[in-house]
Amino acid sequence: MGKILESLQNTVIAGFVLVVVVIALMTKGFAGVDFDPAFFARYIHVLAGVMWIGLLWYFNFVQIPTMPSIPDEQKPAIGKHIAPKALWWFRWGAMFTLLSGLWLASANGYIVDALTLAEGTRSIGLGMWMAIIMWFNVWFVIWPNQKIALGIVEADADAKPAAARKAMLFSRTNTLLSIPMLYCMVSGQNGGAGW
Structure with missing residues (x-):
């Protein structure tokens, strides 16, 4: 074992x-x-979503609040080793969650209705739109700014704190959105209060 x-x-x-x-x-x-593509898509979607939202919550509930109390000489271990690896899984968790979610909606025949917030799919559609915004934030705001903050790309020393703050604020935005997004996804599939 x-x-x-x-x-x-x-x-x-x-x-x-x-x-x-x-x-x-x-x-x-x-x-x-029987191989059911929709079920397989849902399984991949949930698996990837757990990775994505789990890491989002790790960053926001554990890493960010703990960083000020970590001695300065130990912070490079986080910035050089832990954060880049966690951010890799975070980004790709977001990507696979989005792609498998779109695959799932397509396989079940409601992708257009959900994205246009048609009656009967508004809850799942609203959840999809929040997830798309969150995915965009991960790939086009959080990750580019984290690369600057962590020194993965060259930048002026003055740019690092501003980039770290921007990444944190968009990560907090995603944390905020994750709560209603998860509600919409669950209620859309399980008969919760929706519209």
């Missing part, structure tokens, strides 16, 4: 193997299992 759990790659592979075992057990050896 140590060989599996000591390696993240092996742990993730084992997780997917376990999913296959669970499916086999639930379906009595895959009897009558």
